[in-house]
Amino acid sequence: MWVLAAWVLLGTVTAGSAQLQFNxxxxxxxxxxxxNVILPCLVNNLQLNNITFLFVKWKLRGQEFFSFDGYKPELRRAANFSSAKFVSPAELPKGIASLSLDRKEAPAGNYTCEVTESNREGITTVELIYVRSSSSSPVESILITLFMILAIIFYWSQLGVVASKFEVKYKKKVSLIVAGGIVTVAAAVGFILFLSDGFTPKTQAGLGLVIIPAVILVPTLYILLRAVFENNLPHFAIVLVVVKSLGYLIAVVGFALCVSAYTRSHGSVVIAGLAVFAFVALASLIYVIIIGSSMTDHQPPRKAVEEPLNAHIAT
Known part of the structure; x- marks a missing residue:
């Protein structure tokens, strides 16, 4: 009779602890x-304490990148997580399934650890967040924001000068306004996301919204200069377009380096590119105001030339 009671009691205890529990x-x-990055995974109610009965899986945003099968035993890693390893393989039977990763292979996000012991299993999730190191200065974020704001302001100013002093077709004018609006709105949203602390996926997306749509301001500069000088585009105007393209390329390279390293450590490259970008925008604005205005001052408007010619033909 006591054997039956013990069996019932044991079954009750086992059923109550069927789910693995984590710290x-x-x-x-x-x-x-x-x-290096340490992703914690600590099981506190293992019973068998035998590596043979353990199965561990690590996932990032639902995608498995690391697994261990103690029965075989077998360890698998995704190609882009080659540095992944248990912090202490010897303590795995005690429930310590924490993972060590090279920081460059560990993007910010939600990581899940799934542990199975025989017919008992459990799962825990931990979010990895990167914060700005003490050696990095918020001045970099401010400079990136400042240079992009200046570039956008100079674009709108140049568009206003060209539209008011030179003949620009209505459709082209609308296209230039829409293009500037896209860059302005994208940058505004990007600033809100980017200026938060750390370098999380949110801040990466913010920096991307600041940098990537800015490519629109390169061809629009060429269109604005063509509107001023028509087919006789001076060499200096061509140099402005080329240098602005190089500035944008530098900023994009800096952005790519920041994303690949999961830090703002290459923010200086982005700043250098945007500084060139903004400087060219200012130079082209001054160029249009001074040189373009002198052209309109010394050359009669087209309508003023065409009206006497049409009157002569009519007579």
């Missing part, structure tokens, strides 16, 4: 100057 860690913050 809940919702998020970890990693300084951007750290070389």
């Amino acid at each position: 809940a860690i919702k998020s970890i913050e990693i300084n951007t100057n750290e070389k």
